Amino acid sequence: MEITYKFDVTPTSEQVIELYKNCGLPRPVDDPDRIKRIYQGSNLIVTAWHNHELAGVARCITDGAWSCYLADLAVTTTLKKSGIGKKLIELTQQHLGDEVMILLLSVPDAMEYYPKVGFKTVDNAFMMARKK
Template sequence: MEIIYKDEKDFTKENIIELFLSVDWQLSASNPDKLYTALINSPTVFTAWENNKLVGLARALDDGILTAYIHYVLVNPKYQGKGIASNLVKMIKNKYKDYVYN
């Protein structure tokens, strides 16, 4: 299994809904248009892929200069325990390493 990590928002609504449903986040997945728009408009979204399957996602929100926080980290249960969440969090921490509160 080769996992590819991306910082591009090249996912589809279908990718997102499949991932959110895999972790039983039905409420978030119940409005695909709003969820997709929220992710596209987020300053930071890192994703993990196996081939064309979205298997993990981490989202961070920030004020652009001082504070950043991780809003959520999701990994499809079939892929958990493989370090995917850790790698996504490391990517976020690296991006915000110069922020005072991260």
């Protein structure tokens, strides 16, 4: 199976929505304009492609010097457990370099995944939930 990874391609809202629906990532998939704005506001996007179809994405917001928020990590259901998610994280780390911390909020179903790929659980995080 050949997977191509790219930094220079932002997927369309339609491609993202199809991926998120497929893998069950809870995002506003009924609002293409909001998905478009989400991606426009992201400054590091790593994509995985299989047969010209979006197979995975790591979407980040970073200052490039101190911290990076890995906002979305999604892999199409048929290709889960194939190493795509881990590779997207590795490419993100390589792009950012050794000075930048990566942090994320996990969906409940992925809580066991992230420690397996190098993340550690932290107790010093806070959030203000969105209202919409």
